Amino acid sequence: MMRRRNFVKSSLGLAGAATLVGSSAAANPTAKFDYHLKYAPHFGMFKNSAGNDLIDQLKFMADQGFTALEDNGMMKRPVEEQERIAKEMSRLGMEMGVFVIDKGGNGANTLAAGKQEYIDIFLDGCRRAVEVGKRVNAKWATVVPGDFERNLPIGVQTGNVIDALRRGSEILEKSGLVMVLEPLSDSPNLFLRTSDQTYEICRGVNSPSCKILFDIYHMQKNEGHIIPHIDWTWSEIDYFQIGDNPGRKEPTTGEINYKNIFKHIYDRSKKENKSFIMGMEHGNFYPGKEGEMKLIKAYQESDGFSV
Template sequence: MPRFAANLTMLYNEHVFLDRFAAAAQDGFKGVEYLFPYAYPKEELAERLHRYGLTQVLHNLPAGDWDAGERGIAVLPDRVGEFQDGVGRAIDYATALGCAQINCLAGKTPADVPADVVERTLVNNLSFAADAMRKVGIRLLIEPINTRDIPGFHLCTTAHAKRVMDAVGSDNLFLQYDVYHMQIMEGDLVPTIGLLIDRIAHIQIADNPGRNEPGTGEINYPFVFDAIDRLGYEGWIGCEYKPTAGTSAGLSWRPAPDRTGQ
């Protein structure tokens, strides 16, 4: 049975961030994820995880100036030093939080930079990060994201992600497969997951359209969950969606055993 993690960036928005850990635990979640931990002291976040018996499942590398619209810097040739500093900061937080995997948001394709330079920058940055994280037992992930929600995002299909992973050639670089993003960009969800299952270290979910909870859109989530289970996936599934009527009220989509926290 899949294990579901609450995405605290998207869920429980009726609470201030640090109170969302308690809300997730009360609803039976055993794991949490969120975009970035860096606005809070790592000791404070670790205490929340310990207090509520939660596993920190995932967070992202620093991704530039988020408020200004940046969505990652791994493709930017003039920001390599900043990227490498961010790897060290992310490892520091992940180690303190007991987090076994970190996602790299590639960023938007820069204008006026040759395509081969952009791709080489991404590959080199990922090689650096994968090697640094291997030394401390943390997995590096990359995530294709749809270009409707983030126009210009560089990594937007599983085929491109696979090419990048092959170019890096590291056994410590894995795929984060977001069902919502890939339904928009390419569909064919279950066959694609099946082909890539050995490379997938994390899955995220939301329905489409609307990016709301499963059962509100076109994706047949019972079928998807059953396929993921049959494929032997043992990782977490992050609930990265916008609740339509409050998080707790909209959790009836979860398979029954998970609703008891088991």
């Protein structure tokens, strides 16, 4: 059942909760659901319900109670489109989540190799990301360091990655943009694989502009033990992403108990006065408009924990 805000009874307490978790009712009083956390859909997730126009999709997201957006491909969009998206998000009271730093490190230019030409490509991506971040009011941008350089010892590779990320952080710090490092499960060739490895690298870089993107789907595949790993690396986490396993679809379609995980993140965030965007980086389990409604219902169910 959808929860409704009682303004008279609990306006003070809920104002604090809105500060912490970006309550959808605070951003949009007419939203159909008031979530505890700031879930961020992506373009295309609700195209059957909202149509192909990006602005119409944003309006639909806001009407459903979602208070954030993430768009991995934002850097590749025309400037006019970036500005149009940012203007509408501001009007709707929505927050911008991550976009991916273009050529921020991949299999073709792995930062673990320590090669200057690869570092230059990465740093150029950071400089361009700063301009995009300003344009769309973004605070976070995703970086994946690339593949292993298997002819080098692992410690040397780690040092090379830290050195490159320090230089990237120097560029980003001036604007307040934060690179969030994402350990992935897509291939065993990827250098960054686990949350504790990412934690170690963030501590080595030692910059407010280098933090962890904790993708729960990837970490379930690579290391499991999700809640303890969140707690162990908590101080370096700046962003979460969601996807159930197997399949990388919405919560309730796989083996991960997202209701417990969401409650844990909410409870600890509230105690420590922190706030996270929860990126919905997954596909839709069911097709069509009906599938989109089922996805929304899955989030309502998973967010329906008691506080």
